[in-house]
Amino acid sequence: MIQLFHVSKNFGPSIALNTIDIKIAKGEFVFVTGPSGAGKTTLLRLIFGAEKPATGHILINAINLNRISRSKLDLLRRKIGFVFQDFKLLPKKTVFENVAIALEVTGFRPKVVKKKTHQTLRLVGLAEKEKAYPLSLSGGEQQRVAIARAIVKDPLILLADEPTGNLDPDLTREIMTLFKNIHQRGTTVVIATHSRQLLEGTDCRTIVLNQGNISGDTR
């Protein structure tokens, strides 16, 4: 599903990723961990096509991101859900509108948009907050809105960047249960985190990054 071949990325003189190779199979649940600045976010952004690698190739579902046109990348992104560290919710749109936006861009009919958005918000436990605005929600609720937006279009891949970074242990468990549920539906899930608590006792594959290099992979 996701393949990285000799991928490097630098921002000026600073090296974010240093000639790494990763293969993630369809339906895998993978944690990417490492200290701050290890290159976790860069890795997710490269997979998402938000950044271009300095060297190497990235294949998503057998499509080489180096050779894809801008418009094709837009279409590919419809198959990838991304949960951002800072949620990236629109404060002037309701919870419903924030989630529905992901379907509207794909050209779904309004009836379908409505139905799928309701279903997804029920799945993440926010059916009662559809009309609320993001700023009136708690951190955990905002995170669930961001997750709902990422999964509403039934993506093949779900990428999450520090999804529990600002949450207390109870909420962290709640969110992780949500990711497990999504994974059980067949979605490939990649979560970048530096939280040791999240990784304790997990049997999921964990890739450890350190200063742009892979220092461990439990595969």
Add this chain to the structure above:
Amino acid sequence: MGLRFYFLRQALLNMKRNVTVHILSLGTIVASLLILGAFLLLFGNLSNWLRQWGTALSMSVYLKDGTSAYKRDKIDSFIRGLPGAQIRRFISKEDAMNELKAALREEAGFLERLTHNPLPASYEVVFEASRTEEIDPEKIKQQLEALDGVEEVQHNRQWLKRLEGVLDVVSLIGYIIGGLLCLCVVFIVTNTIKLTIYSRRDEIEILKLVGATDWFIKLPFLLEGMMQGILGGGLAILALFLGYLAFSAKKIYLIGPAPLEFVFLPVGYVAIVFFLSTVLGIIGSFIAIGRFFDV
């Protein structure tokens, strides 16, 4: 169907969210188009009037001072013998002076100091419209001026050529002003859409991240510019029509027999103004999304 409504809804929402900017820019667009429309209205009416005036033929036959009644009768009969000619009225020296005083109103005081009346008596002659083609005004002018007692003859077609020249200059100035006003409209729309893009940059970023194509995001902005153009054009035409109503009741007489009747822009011109404003709106927003759309 749903997607089309989505674009329209987004465009309307954008306008609602940036209502102050849109009202200000709409006001400027209306003002620019109003100037353009007013120019077209005046120019159209002037050309119309000149055309009417050109087909009608009128002459002023000025008499020498002290022309005897006998000579006047001869001139009178000569005029009546011309094809299609009608003496509209005879203006005596006194009548001419009185008309001048009436025209000058308060400023007529200096005329009292004149020791003698310098204004000549004259005939106002009009020719039947159906026969003006067969008449050579220059030839008649020469014949009349050869008569004893006639000082000078002036006909409206002498003025026509000069006025047509003036009209050519006016139309050239009009094209230049019109072009500048069109640029002004494009500039205003570009800046308004630029502000809207900036105000929605977070949303644009998120739309891109969830897989929206460039055109999916750009289209509402194009529609927004087009709607500005349509609204601006519509309001300018409405304002112009209201202005026209204020003038339309009046018939303005200049020299010659044809009154300057004020008519509104022909439907074709209205359509051009409307179409132009819509196109300018689209061009303005097109420039804005081309230059300021960077995601």
